[in-house]
Amino acid sequence: NAGVTQTPKFQVLKTGQSMTLQCAQDMNHNSMYWYRQDPGMGLRLIYYSASEGTTDKGEVPNGYNVSRLNKREFSLRLESAAPSQTSVYFCASSPGPGVDTGELFFGEGSRLTVL
Amino acid sequence: GEDVEQSLFLSVREGDSSVINCTYTDSSSTYLYWYKQEPGAGLQLLTYIFSNMDMKQDQRLTVLLNKKDKHLSLRIADTQTGDSAIYFCAEKGSGYSTLTFGKGTMLLVSP
Numbered sequence: 001n002a003g004v005t006q007t008p009k010f011q012v013l014k015t016g017q018s019m020t021l022q023c024a025q026d027m028n029h030n031s032m033y034w035y036r037q038d039p040g041m042g043l044r045l046i047y048y049s050a051s052e053g054t055t056d057k058g059e060v061p062n063g064y065n066v067s068r069l070n071k072r073e074f075s076l077r078l079e080s081a082a083p084s085q086t087s088v089y090f091c092a093s094s095p096g097p098g099v100d101t102g103e104l105f106f107g108e109g110s111r112l113t114v115l
Numbered sequence: 116g117e118d119v120e121q122s123l124f125l126s127v128r129e130g131d132s133s134v135i136n137c138t139y140t141d142s143s144s145t146y147l148y149w150y151k152q153e154p155g156a157g158l159q160l161l162t163y164i165f166s167n168m169d170m171k172q173d174q175r176l177t178v179l180l181n182k183k184d185k186h187l188s189l190r191i192a193d194t195q196t197g198d199s200a201i202y203f204c205a206e207k208g209s210g211y212s213t214l215t216f217g218k219g220t221m222l223l224v225s226p
Contacts, residue, residue, distance in 0.1 A: 004157075033213065040123075040218065041218065042203070042216050042217060042218035042219055043158075043203065043216040043219075045213055048213055050211060058213065090157055090158070092158075097210075097211035101146050101163060101165075101207075102145070102146050102148075102163075102207040102212075102214060103148070103160050103163065104158070104160070104214060105160075106157035106158045106159070107157050108156060108157045109155075109156070109157055
């Protein structure tokens with residue numbers, strides 16, 4: 001069972017370039033999330049999708065867009081990358097509203113550097 | 116918004132017990148969690164406790180919850196070098212809500 005799969009694992013961008021981080025889960029979960037992790041800041045929620053067809057902003061959505069492509073896939077797009085977006089990005093999923101304890105299942109992370 | 120606080124660093128010797136503490140502000144928390152992150156990896160759930168419980172034990176792990184003081188602790192008995200990692204406390208409010216994470220406590224276990 002793969003769980004939550006993120007691609008790419010590593011990426012280097014120049015300021016102003018765009019890119020999309022892909023995430024897929026094979027656990028038939030309803031909810032999916034994108035977090036960023038920075039030293040001393042812990043995990044901060046960027047966007048989430050409580051169920052297929054819905055997306056909502058989290059704590060730090062500026063500079064990002066998301067697409068819930070289908071139940072399995074949730075992508076995060078940086079339209080014009082900035083050095084402040086250098087971070088480790090984690091995708092996570094959970095069974096969904098009303099059916100779970102809220103436990104999140106995380107991917108291995110995508111390490112992004114913006115020069 | 117809601118907040119979760121935890122100390123940033125803890126150092127112990129192999130074989131000792133480790134206690135990692137966490138405080139939170141959400142009075143409507145339903146579940147509280149401890150996640151472990153090893154270097155270069157994602158977070159994995161260690162254990163969770165429902166808010167109407169005050170203790171949960173799982174092998175070497177003991178979770179204590181003081182709901183009145185909004186204080187959560189994780190005790191690891193007989194700590195091993197393989198327990199060296201970052202430990203995150205998180206809480207979930209009522210209904211559908213996203214998790215709020217603390218900044219993480221780095222546990223360093225020395226031989």
